[in-house]
Amino acid sequence: MYIAITVAVLIVAGLGFYAGSLLSKVKAQKDARNKKTQDRVYTITLSIQTIAKAVSQQQCNLSEASIRLYHLLEAIPVNNKPDYSQAYPSIYALYEQVKDLPTHQARKEQSKLETRKQDMKREEIEAQLESKILLEMQSLSTFSV
Numbered sequence: 001m002y003i004a005i006t007v008a009v010l011i012v013a014g015l016g017f018y019a020g021s022l023l024s025k026v027k028a029q030k031d032a033r034n035k036k037t038q039d040r041v042y043t044i045t046l047s048i049q050t051i052a053k054a055v056s057q058q059q060c061n062l063s064e065a066s067i068r069l070y071h072l073l074e075a076i077p078v079n080n081k082p083d084y085s086q087a088y089p090s091i092y093a094l095y096e097q098v099k100d101l102p103t104h105q106a107r108k109e110q111s112k113l114e115t116r117k118q119d120m121k122r123e124e125i126e127a128q129l130e131s132k133i134l135l136e137m138q139s140l141s142t143f144s145v
Contacts, residue, residue, distance in 0.1 A: 037077050041145055044072050052140035055133075062126045062133055063101075066094040069140065078145055088140070090132035097125045 051068055054060040069091055073084040085092040101118055102110060126133075 040077055044076050045143055045145060048072050048140055048143045052137040052143065055137045056141060062094060062130060063098045063122050065137075066091045066133070067099065070095040070099075076145060088136045090129045091136050094125060094129050094133060098122055 048069060051060060051065050051072075055062065055065045069088070073088070101107075101122065107115060
């Protein structure tokens with residue numbers, strides 16, 4: 001009888017140790033995932049601030065910045081993410097206007113006349129939204145989540 005009780009206690013102790021080690025591994029995985037998420041948020045935040053400062057210093061045009069900022073803002077991995085289209089409506093409006101314009105190889109392959117027309121359209125839209133976008137860039141230059 002004592003042998004059976006001893007065996008049962010050893011089995012329960014072994015299972016308890018195994019369960020504890022599994023819980024420890026799960027906690028380590030959660031901690032690693034949280035660290036990666038925090039690092040990603042930090043990197044995206046820094047990129048947003050850098051682009052906003054570049055626009056303010058006229059080192060980046062508004063269309064390129066709006067495309068980059070749109071994708072960065074949408075990629076922030078946080079729960080209950082705010083609606084950035086409401087916070088930065090001019091940047092999102094410009095993005096919606098220029099997102100389908102050809103870039104890179106597609107732009108090179110089209111005629112010079114078509115490229116010039118698209119550039120004029122883009123510059124007209126940028127001119128209409130410039131003052132509002134520059135105000136939004138000031139806010140984004142100190143962006144944080």
